[in-house]
Amino acid sequence: MSTKFFRLSFVLILFHMFSYGQSEDMVRIKGARYVPLYGRDSTVVEVKDFDLDVYPVTNEQFLNFVKKFPQWQKSKVKKLFADGMYLRNWKNDLELNDGEKLNSAxxxxxxxxxxxxxDCLGKRLPTMDEWEYAAMADEKDRDARIKKSYNEQILAWYEAPRTNEYEVGRNPKNFWGVYDLHGLVWEWTSDFNSVLISGETRKDNEKDNLFCGSASLGATDLMNYAAFMRYALRGSIKANFAIKNLGFRCAKDIEIP
Structure with a gap:
C-alpha cells in the first residue's frame, strides 16, 4: 500500500482520538459477580470487563462536540431530546456563561x-450495574461498601453545595484509577430508568418500584443511604431532562481480537 494511504489512516486515527478534546483516557475495570444494592435473595449481577473514562466529560469537550454536530447546540436541539433547561449555563450555542469553567463537568x-x-466516539454510556460496580471502590479497595467511612464521605459530598462548579479531578482517584464518581456531579447511565428491581438482572415479571415499601425489602444494604439517593434520582427523571448537577462519562466494551 502507498505511503499516502498510511498517512491518511494515521490522520484519521488522530482525528478520532482528539477531535472533541477527548483523548483515549480510559481505564480498564476488571469485572466480577457482585450483589448490587437492590436484589432479592442475594441476587448476583455479573459485570464483564469494560473500559471507563477516567474523568466526567467536561464543558470544553462538550463544546467541541456541538461545534462538530450543530444539531446538539442549544438553539437547535429538538425538544423531544432535551427540555428547556438544556445547556442553561451557556450564553448561546458556542459560549459558556461568565464564570463557567471549561474543565468543569x-x-x-x-x-x-x-x-x-x-456514540460519536465509538463509546457508550455505562450501564447502571457497571457504574455502581466501579463506584463502590474507594482509594484502596474495589468494594468499600462495608466501610462506615466510605458511606459517610459520599454523603458528605452529596450534601456539599455547588460541587458541579469544581473542575474535574478534584477528588482522589479510586481503586481503578477513576476520578469523581462521587463528590462532583451525578451521572447518567444507559439504563437509568430501569429502577424496577427484582429477580435475576431485573428481567423477570415481578417488578417493585423503588419508592414502594416492598422495594426496600429487596435492598441488600439498607444502610447504604448514598446509593438509595442515586437510585431515587434515577427513578424520578426522564431522558430529556437537563439538570444542574447531572453530567456523564463514557464507557466502552473491550474488543476481543
Missing amino acids: ATYISWFAAKAYC
Whole structure:
C-alpha cells in the first residue's frame, strides 16, 4: 500500500482520538459477580470487563462536540431530546456563561445528548450495574461498601453545595484509577430508568418500584443511604431532562481480537 494511504489512516486515527478534546483516557475495570444494592435473595449481577473514562466529560469537550454536530447546540436541539433547561449555563450555542469553567463537568445535558456524544466516539454510556460496580471502590479497595467511612464521605459530598462548579479531578482517584464518581456531579447511565428491581438482572415479571415499601425489602444494604439517593434520582427523571448537577462519562466494551 502507498505511503499516502498510511498517512491518511494515521490522520484519521488522530482525528478520532482528539477531535472533541477527548483523548483515549480510559481505564480498564476488571469485572466480577457482585450483589448490587437492590436484589432479592442475594441476587448476583455479573459485570464483564469494560473500559471507563477516567474523568466526567467536561464543558470544553462538550463544546467541541456541538461545534462538530450543530444539531446538539442549544438553539437547535429538538425538544423531544432535551427540555428547556438544556445547556442553561451557556450564553448561546458556542459560549459558556461568565464564570463557567471549561474543565468543569458538563451538566444540563440530557440523556439523549450524552448518549450521542459517547456514540460519536465509538463509546457508550455505562450501564447502571457497571457504574455502581466501579463506584463502590474507594482509594484502596474495589468494594468499600462495608466501610462506615466510605458511606459517610459520599454523603458528605452529596450534601456539599455547588460541587458541579469544581473542575474535574478534584477528588482522589479510586481503586481503578477513576476520578469523581462521587463528590462532583451525578451521572447518567444507559439504563437509568430501569429502577424496577427484582429477580435475576431485573428481567423477570415481578417488578417493585423503588419508592414502594416492598422495594426496600429487596435492598441488600439498607444502610447504604448514598446509593438509595442515586437510585431515587434515577427513578424520578426522564431522558430529556437537563439538570444542574447531572453530567456523564463514557464507557466502552473491550474488543476481543
